[in-house]
Amino acid sequence: MPAYASPTPPRTGDVAGTLRLLTYLALAVALLVLDHRGGWLTRIRAQANVAVQPLWWLAGLPARLGDSVRDDAVTRSMLAEDNRRLRNALLVSSARQARLQVAAAENARLRGLLGAAERGGLDVQLAPILDIDLDPTRQRVILDAGSRDGVRLGQSVIDAGGLVGQIIEVTPTTATVLLITDPDHAVPVLVGRNGVRLVAYGQGRSDQLEVPNIPLSADVKVGDAIITSGLGGRFPPGFPVGSVASLRPDDSRAFLVAALAPAARLDRGRDVLLLQQARTPGAASGVSENLDQASAPVQPAPATGTEAAAPASGAGAKPPVGGASPLPGSPRPPAAERGASPSTEPAP
Numbered sequence: 183m184p185a186y187a188s189p190t191p192p193r194t195g196d197v198a199g200t201l202r203l204l205t206y207l208a209l210a211v212a213l214l215v216l217d218h219r220g221g222w223l224t225r226i227r228a229q230a231n232v233a234v235q236p237l238w239w240l241a242g243l244p245a246r247l248g249d250s251v252r253d254d255a256v257t258r259s260m261l262a263e264d265n266r267r268l269r270n271a272l273l274v275s276s277a278r279q280a281r282l283q284v285a286a287a288e289n290a291r292l293r294g295l296l297g298a299a300e301r302g303g304l305d306v307q308l309a310p311i312l313d314i315d316l317d318p319t320r321q322r323v324i325l326d327a328g329s330r331d332g333v334r335l336g337q338s339v340i341d342a343g344g345l346v347g348q349i350i351e352v353t354p355t356t357a358t359v360l361l362i363t364d365p366d367h368a369v370p371v372l373v374g375r376n377g378v379r380l381v382a383y384g385q386g387r388s389d390q391l392e393v394p395n396i397p398l399s400a401d402v403k404v405g406d407a408i409i410t411s412g413l414g415g416r417f418p419p420g421f422p423v424g425s426v427a428s429l430r431p432d433d434s435r436a437f438l439v440a441a442l443a444p445a446a447r448l449d450r451g452r453d454v455l456l457l458q459q460a461r462t463p464g465a466a467s468g469v470s471e472n473l474d475q476a477s478a479p480v481q482p483a484p485a486t487g488t489e490a491a492a493p494a495s496g497a498g499a500k501p502p503v504g505g506a507s508p509l510p511g512s513p514r515p516p517a518a519e520r521g522a523s524p525s526t527e528p529a530p
Contacts, residue, residue, distance in 0.1 A: 306455040318386035321364040328355040338457040344422030344445030363388050370413040371423050373406050388449040391442035
């Protein structure tokens, strides 16, 4: 380049760019000053944020959906776990409640047994039931108490309702009770309302006893309470046996037959009471001292009008209509024991 050459003049485009930059800088400084003094750009930014809010919502929608799905999964698993835990707790609570209800019922029943014994001033022994045999031909109960516990043959067995039966067999650890509903069992009873003496027989059903040979003239009505008479010396007098549920004539139409609803709960309960006194003071006089013969089967005899047979206290077979007589060779029972009036006895 020659020494005399002048420098290249600036291009028009560069000058224009520099002017624009200076203009923008001046505008920015002016805007900063105006915003600092008036604050009107703040309002513009706020309105712009409102305008672009839907865009921000759409942009954050996938993240929110992912968080919601994850929270729902966690919540579902927690709810399932809580449901399982609460269901198990409910089952345990239900089982405990059932056990408490059973214990409460057992407590109430035992209170009833002990209350009945205390009200009657009885000397009794509580014995749990070990096994039952409610076969129609053998209605018996096995007790978890034996001779080691003071159980004796012939002891009367009761519960809170009334007479249950008597002990017919004793081992060192167990005892067998012949229920009053056994077909081979008979109980001397009387009507509590008027004292009419009768005999109740088992029918092999835990819900029914039968009283045959009731004279048509006897004042026996449906609903009458039937209690032990004490005749025979096996059962103490005054214990409830049942109530008259129905009356019907027998086949001969000469007597009535009563169906009794047992007072004792023979088909339920887990404990019974054993009377310590097999013979109660004040029982009818003239009764034979040999109580073992009273538990032997009785033999049928011809009917003698209104005479009712004195039952064997346990295993006597049911006599035919008209009465029964004791075993051959045994002393003839007195008239009071057979249910007949002393004036009807033949002269010796």
